[in-house]
Amino acid sequence: MENKVLLAAVVLLSPAGLANAQALQPETIDRASITPTSLERRTETSDTPDPAIVRLQVLLDRAGASPGVIDGFAGENVAKAIAAFETMQGLPADGKLDADVIGRLLEQTTVVEPYVISEDDVKGLVAEIPEDYSEQAKMDQLGYTSVAERLAERFHMDIDLLRALNPISAFSVGDTVSVVNPGAARQGTVQRIEAHRRTGQILALSADGTLIAAYPATIGSRETPSPSGTHKVKGVARMPPYVYNPRINFKQGDNRKVLTLPGGPNGPVGTVWIDLSKPTYGIHGTPEPSMIDKSGSHGCVRLTNWDAEELAAMVKPGVIVKFVD
Numbered sequence: 001m002e003n004k005v006l007l008a009a010v011v012l013l014s015p016a017g018l019a020n021a022q023a024l025q026p027e028t029i030d031r032a033s034i035t036p037t038s039l040e041r042r043t044e045t046s047d048t049p050d051p052a053i054v055r056l057q058v059l060l061d062r063a064g065a066s067p068g069v070i071d072g073f074a075g076e077n078v079a080k081a082i083a084a085f086e087t088m089q090g091l092p093a094d095g096k097l098d099a100d101v102i103g104r105l106l107e108q109t110t111v112v113e114p115y116v117i118s119e120d121d122v123k124g125l126v127a128e129i130p131e132d133y134s135e136q137a138k139m140d141q142l143g144y145t146s147v148a149e150r151l152a153e154r155f156h157m158d159i160d161l162l163r164a165l166n167p168i169s170a171f172s173v174g175d176t177v178s179v180v181n182p183g184a185a186r187q188g189t190v191q192r193i194e195a196h197r198r199t200g201q202i203l204a205l206s207a208d209g210t211l212i213a214a215y216p217a218t219i220g221s222r223e224t225p226s227p228s229g230t231h232k233v234k235g236v237a238r239m240p241p242y243v244y245n246p247r248i249n250f251k252q253g254d255n256r257k258v259l260t261l262p263g264g265p266n267g268p269v270g271t272v273w274i275d276l277s278k279p280t281y282g283i284h285g286t287p288e289p290s291m292i293d294k295s296g297s298h299g300c301v302r303l304t305n306w307d308a309e310e311l312a313a314m315v316k317p318g319v320i321v322k323f324v325d
Contacts, residue, residue: 112178235275246258
C-alpha cells in the first residue's frame with residue numbers, strides 16, 4: 001500500500017501528473033458540462049477519467065439507472081444506464097445522451113463530497129486474497145484488503161478513480177478524502193426481475209410494470225450459460241459462505257474436493273446471494289466490480305456488490321425472475 005502511495009506522489013510531481021490531478025479536482029467534476037457529445041469525447045490519454053462522465057455516472061446512479069462502477073469512462077454500461085433512465089422517464093430508450101435526457105438528469109447538488117476516514121473503516125481488513133480456493137477456505141473472512149477498496153465500494157467508485165481524486169492520501173484514520181455521492185439506495189417492492197442476456201442488464205419491476213431500477217450484469221457465459229425460462233426468488237443470504245463443488249459447478253485450479261469458503265466482499269459471490277428456485281443458481285455480488293458485463297460468470301447473474309445489495313433489499317421470496325434472450 002505504501003509503495004502505491006509513494007508512486008502516486010511521484011506522478012503528482014510530474015507535469016502530466018499535475019494536469020491529471022487538476023482535472024480531477026472535486027470542483028472540476030461538479031462543474032463539468034454534460035453535453036450530447038460527452039460520450040463521444042476522448043481524453044488526451046486513454047487512462048484518464050473524464051470529469052463529465054464521472055458526473056453523468058453519478059447522476060444516473062442516483063436516478064436508479066446504475067452504470068455499475070463509477071470510473072469516468074464512457075462504455076456500454078453507461079449507454080445501458082441512459083436507456084434505462086429514458087424508460088423510467090417515458091422516453092424512447094435509445095441510450096443516446098440528448099438534450100432531453102441531460103435536462104432531466106441535471107441537478108444543482110454537488111456529486112463529489114468530503115469524507116473523513118473513521119476507525120470503523122480500518123476494521124476487519126485482510127492482508128490479501130489468495131487466488132486459490134483451497135487457500136481462501138482457510139481464512140476467517142474474505143474481507144477488504146485496504147481502506148481504499150472499502151471506500152471505493154461504499155461510494156460505487158472504481159478504486160483507481162478514488163485514488164486519482166486523492167493522489168497523496170494514505171487513507172488513514174482522520175484523513176479527509178474526496179468521494180462521489182451516488183445517493184440513497186432505491187426503495188420499492190420488486191415483483192418481477194428480468195435478466196436480459198443480450199444486453200447484459202437486470203431490470204427490477206414493480207407490480208404494474210414500472211421500472212424501479214436497472215443494473216448492468218454478467219449473465220452466464222458461453223461455456224456455462226445462465227438458465228432459461230422463468231424462476232422465482234427463494235430467499236436472500238448476506239455475507240454468504242460459498243460452497244465450491246467441482247462436480248456440480250466448475251473446476252478452479254487443481255482443486256478437486258468440496259471446499260467451503262468464508263463470506264465477505266471479496267468472496268466469489270460477494271456480499272449477498274439472492275437464491276433462485278433453479279438449483280445452484282442465484283443473483284449475487286462480485287469481488288471484481290469493474291468486470292461486470294466484461295467477463296463471463298459460471299451461469300449465475302453477477303452484479304456489483306452495491307447493486308446486488310440494493311436489489312436484495314427490494315425482493316421477497318416468490319418474486320418472479322425471467323431470463324430473456
